[in-house]
Amino acid sequence: MLRFPLPASDLEQRRLGRHPGGVQESKLSPVSVRHWLRGCLPAVWLQVWLGALAGSTGNPAPVGQPIAEAVRISGPTLDLKQLGARGDGLHNDSAAFRAAAEQIQRAGGGRLIIPPGVYVVGEQVHEDGKFPYYRAQPIFSVKNVDGLVIEGRGATLRLAPGLRFGSFDKLTGQPFHPKPGGFTDPAYAARVGSMLQIHRSRNVVIRNLELDGNSGSLILGGYFGDVGRQLHAFGIELYNNSNVVVENVYTHHHGLDGILIGWHGLKEADPPTPHTLINVVSEYNARQGLSWVGGRGLRAYRCKFNHTGRGAFASAPGAGLDIEAEESICRDGYFEDCEFVNNIGCAMVADSGDGGYTRFVRCTFWGVSTWSTWSAKPALLYEDSKIYGSAVHGFGSTNAALATRYLRCHFEDKDYGTNGVHRSAALIECASRGDNITYEDCTVIAHKTRSFWFDNANGRKVVRGCRIIHRYQPADGDFVALFRGAHIEHTRFEEDYPPETTTRYRIEAQRVTLGPSVVVTGPCVRWGGRTGLISP
Numbered sequence: 001m002l003r004f005p006l007p008a009s010d011l012e013q014r015r016l017g018r019h020p021g022g023v024q025e026s027k028l029s030p031v032s033v034r035h036w037l038r039g040c041l042p043a044v045w046l047q048v049w050l051g052a053l054a055g056s057t058g059n060p061a062p063v064g065q066p067i068a069e070a071v072r073i074s075g076p077t078l079d080l081k082q083l084g085a086r087g088d089g090l091h092n093d094s095a096a097f098r099a100a101a102e103q104i105q106r107a108g109g110g111r112l113i114i115p116p117g118v119y120v121v122g123e124q125v126h127e128d129g130k131f132p133y134y135r136a137q138p139i140f141s142v143k144n145v146d147g148l149v150i151e152g153r154g155a156t157l158r159l160a161p162g163l164r165f166g167s168f169d170k171l172t173g174q175p176f177h178p179k180p181g182g183f184t185d186p187a188y189a190a191r192v193g194s195m196l197q198i199h200r201s202r203n204v205v206i207r208n209l210e211l212d213g214n215s216g217s218l219i220l221g222g223y224f225g226d227v228g229r230q231l232h233a234f235g236i237e238l239y240n241n242s243n244v245v246v247e248n249v250y251t252h253h254h255g256l257d258g259i260l261i262g263w264h265g266l267k268e269a270d271p272p273t274p275h276t277l278i279n280v281v282s283e284y285n286a287r288q289g290l291s292w293v294g295g296r297g298l299r300a301y302r303c304k305f306n307h308t309g310r311g312a313f314a315s316a317p318g319a320g321l322d323i324e325a326e327e328s329i330c331r332d333g334y335f336e337d338c339e340f341v342n343n344i345g346c347a348m349v350a351d352s353g354d355g356g357y358t359r360f361v362r363c364t365f366w367g368v369s370t371w372s373t374w375s376a377k378p379a380l381l382y383e384d385s386k387i388y389g390s391a392v393h394g395f396g397s398t399n400a401a402l403a404t405r406y407l408r409c410h411f412e413d414k415d416y417g418t419n420g421v422h423r424s425a426a427l428i429e430c431a432s433r434g435d436n437i438t439y440e441d442c443t444v445i446a447h448k449t450r451s452f453w454f455d456n457a458n459g460r461k462v463v464r465g466c467r468i469i470h471r472y473q474p475a476d477g478d479f480v481a482l483f484r485g486a487h488i489e490h491t492r493f494e495e496d497y498p499p500e501t502t503t504r505y506r507i508e509a510q511r512v513t514l515g516p517s518v519v520v521t522g523p524c525v526r527w528g529g530r531t532g533l534i535s536p
Helices: 031-040 094-107
Strands: 002-004 046-050 067-071 077-079 088-092 110-113 118-121 124-126 140-143 146-159 164-167 193-199 202-212 233-239 242-252 257-262 275-278 281-283 288-292 295-301 304-306 319-336 339-343 348-354 358-361 364-367 373-375 380-383 386-388 405-407 410-412 426-430 438-440 443-446 450-455 461-464 467-470 479-489 491-495 505-514 518-520 525-527
Touching: 077 094, 094 110, 094 118, 094 140, 146 193, 193 202, 202 233, 233 242, 242 257, 257 281, 257 295, 281 288, 288 295, 288 304, 304 319, 410 426, 426 443, 443 450, 450 467, 467 479, 479 491, 491 525, 518 525
Parallel strands: 077 110, 088 118, 110 146, 118 146, 140 193, 146 202, 193 233, 202 242, 233 257, 242 275, 242 281, 257 288, 275 295, 281 304, 288 319, 295 319, 304 339, 319 348, 319 358, 339 364, 348 373, 358 380, 364 386, 380 405, 386 410, 405 438, 410 443, 426 450, 438 461, 443 467, 450 479, 461 479, 467 491, 479 505, 491 518, 505 525
Antiparallel strands: 002 124, 046 067, 319 339
């Protein structure tokens, strides 16, 4: 039996684009968090005490405050170093993590204390006549436990260098490059697995850890799946769990996702499956900061899902957040004071599966290479958020609660440093059918593209109480905003052009109804040749 990977002596020199940030101090949210957690977590296992912050909003969904938790467990309390781990950044400590998982698994729960240090983890083995050529060994993997605490105390788990990832020849172990069109032969799949894999469990806390996927030190094979390398390489993999808290975790440079949360087979009538993320930073991962592929009741406070695809390599979709139910549903999502910035794909995408149903409060979306928000699923609500770069799509419905809504948001095509910003035909581009896609009390600042592009008259989108500022200068006589199928009221169209500007631009409107107080300040931008108060 051959064991991989290579020694870790040159690990630091081979890392690519590692962010110097680390674990942050926990500062969570409001009174309703206390009520929600007490309602869903049995006191015999998990007791959560929350100190209210001044200025708590008391909204129906949680809104952030300090948290400390104590978990009562029936299983052992284990110190990883007493199981043989060194934590010196050189020796591979996978065996100690497996030993801890085995003891906790047998007991049905337990507490794992990981003292400060750098723990190299991750192994692949090869056995003649068995496929794939490189077979990943588990690191920490448990299932069906009730009451589990993984306490990092600032420790780092770092993936060992030299692991293979992608498609490799099943006979020779050499990189294999399939023909385009999709490739899923499992005999060629080299995975690295998950650092922390927890399935079918409840009352779980993971905190105070750094999980370094070390993607710059992977040895890459060909693509696997539809595009990129769609193979297991997670920081945290959570499937079919409930009552989970992940706090103060920095998970980065993984070959797939920083965090995956899913629930196979969840139905509309099933009870909640609560997961809470607090001060989690998930960045520089290849495919996603966070993949939410199933569950009911995901909460995230002061988290960052940034820079996906900006590490060693990238795989589609490359998003900060992907809401994509797989053989399941995604319901009752809530993100507060979170970031989705500088990802190679969309900042947030909700496009496939039975999902959507998420509220974003005071979040920042920054689309650099492509869209800031891709909102093609029901019940996506954005409140008091900043959206930089073009936003696309919307879900229309006669039921206003299911339609995409932006309330008190700020839209702007503002560059992300020297990386720029994504500009499409307009800052807000929506060719979706259906009614009640709403932009209310928003500010829209269009520097180098049009402000709006509503290009589907089969529906009634709503622009209400907005302030729209045009700085974009196309050819003389061209349009700076397009509305087909909309209702506009209490909205002000302003402009900010150099004083010497003599060109004229227009607002193109077709099948548009006007309510009161629609004003075009002019003189350069006009509505049907008019400025001032535009009569219905």
